[in-house]
């Protein structure tokens with residue numbers, strides 16, 4: 001493997017309220033190589049956004065809490081940083097794009113002023129002229145006329161707003177871009193345009209990416225690696241090749257793709273699988289997918305499966321215990 | 337549609353935010369009328385000494401008492417024979433100054449506390465809100481009376497008393513606004529972009545809460561002018577013989593039947609001032625909302 005930009009190790013996150021404790025993320029491992037794009041897929045409530053927020057220490061202060069693990073960015077643990085240090089990382093080194101462009105922009109500030117803020121935050125002492133020049137540059141980069149910088153967000157269409165949001169995220173040329181379902185809220189045709197633009201900018205700027213999505217088409221189009229998340233765990237991970245063309249799959253992944261995973265059925269969205277995700281306040285003792293799994297065995301209900309590896313591919317399912325080459329046990333954090 | 341927007345974008349290109357707000361403010365007739373009225377009122381108060389001598393407002397002349405409006409006394413005279421016009425012109429100074437200053441101070445203190453409570457939540461929020469409960473468990477009027485009794489009735493103490501009575505409104509108002517706004521994606525996005533809490537409050541939360549704060553503030557100015565008259569009525573306002581609108585109203589009560597002009601003129605002064613401030617507030621609120629930009 002080449003150098004890693006992000007290395008998440010054994011991360012667990014809970015949301016604790018007076019009434020209950022939600023186990024949103026449970027001992028996940030994720031690695032993103034320099035210049036690579038990792039797709040994080042999974043149905044709603046799987047813990048994708050929670051994972052993204054914990055990377056930047058943006059979990060809601062009063063409820064969200066990391067209970068174990070490290071998040072290493074270029075070798076330094078982000079979770080140990082203080083507020084001041086992490087603020088330098090946010091927007092400067094790692095930027096984030098949220099799902100809904102309609103609400104991601106401040107309605108009472110002009111688009112230009114908002115981009116200016118993003119620039120100034122990490123480049124103090126730029127002259128006014130230089131800032132204006134950079135705003136124009138960023139807007140041109142995302143395909144918006146610089147003359148529109150004096151307008152307010154409500155004067156822009158959804159697709160253009162998302163372009164502005166992306167311009168802001170890339171304003172300081174971050175090394176890693178976290179995109180949390182950046183196109184879900186857009187029309188299908190606009191989705192494709194914005195996605196191609198993201199891909200093109202990523203290639204040009206050499207940005208690494210964590211792409212959170214529901215859409216397998218998006219994964220096929222722009223990701224190098226894929227991680228499948230279910231009820232706070234990574235149940236399968238590998239290269240796009242492993243996931244789309246490989247033989248062995250986690251039953252959940254199989255369900256997502258329909259029976260035959262196929263690179264040519266690109267635009268296909270996640271298939272729905274009968275049943276519901278387990279209650280995150282009360283996860284099953286054995287395999288978390290057991291209640292919905294058509295291959296469920298005795299051991300599945302009693303024993304939590306360990307992750308097994310095959311070069312780039314990893315699976316967390318008893319069906320593959322001892323079956324994959326280079327089998328190796330992960331041990332940590334797994335409860336029996 | 338898109339083209340029209342693009343053109344409008346180009347033509348206003350070089351306007352700064354303040355200019356833009358002023359441009360939208362001017363579009364509203366009510367706001368401009370309010371502004372003109374307020375400027376006239378303030379000019380009259382500022383140049384009161386040139387319009388009517390202060391002595392006419394304070395010097396008693398019992399032979400001349402309770403006269404109706406005439407050329408010599410435009411607004412008539414009161415029960416001590418003092419010129420009502422002069423008293424209004426001079427009395428407005430204290431009334432309006434106190435109203436404006438105490439509104440500003442309660443707005444600043446209350447908004448800051450409300451923003452902090454709403455934004456940080458948790459313990460800080462509990463501490464601020466529980467202390468507020470203590471303030472609010474005592475009726476405003478009792479509270480103000482207690483302060484003025486304890487410290488004595490003068491300009492500064494009145495200011496302190498009114499600020500303490502009114503800042504709690506702002507804490508609750510701004511806190512609830514901030515609670516709603518802090519949930520929004522653009523605040524989360526700003527935080528993800530590396531913005532500090534101070535920057536988020538100053539450039540994303542307060543500007544969006546501004547409309548509500550301004551409307552509340554303008555309503556407050558008129559409320560405080562009336563409240564001052566209550567205090568004067570209870571003998572806790574500015575000490576006589578200083579002319580003051582509230583004091584004039586309460587003095588007029590006794591002679592309401594026989595000399596209604598004593599009630600009418602100070603009441604008009606209060607109403608006109610309150611009206612102009614409210615008109616300006618409405619205009620400002622609309623001007624601050626870019627959605628209403630035409």
Ligand SMILES: Nc1ncnc2c1ncn2[C@@H]1O[C@H](COP(=O)(O)OP(=O)(O)OP(=O)(O)O)[C@@H](O)[C@H]1O
Pocket residue numbers: 015016022024042043044045046047048049050051060063280
């Ligand atoms: N602030 C919060 N307080 C309590 N529970 C929360 C909070 N935010 C998320 N959760 C819970 O944590 C779990 C994971 O949520 P998360 O938002 O990470 O899911 P997601 O994979 O991003 O879903 P989606 O695809 O719908 O965005 C869910 O069960 C959710 O109900």
Ligand code: SF4
Pocket residue numbers: 250251252287288289290291293294295296297300305316317318319
């Ligand atoms: S461990 Fe068992 S229940 Fe879980 S996915 Fe594999 S086969 Fe299904």
Ligand SMILES: [Mg+2]
Pocket residue numbers: 048049050180
């Ligand atoms: Mg999400």
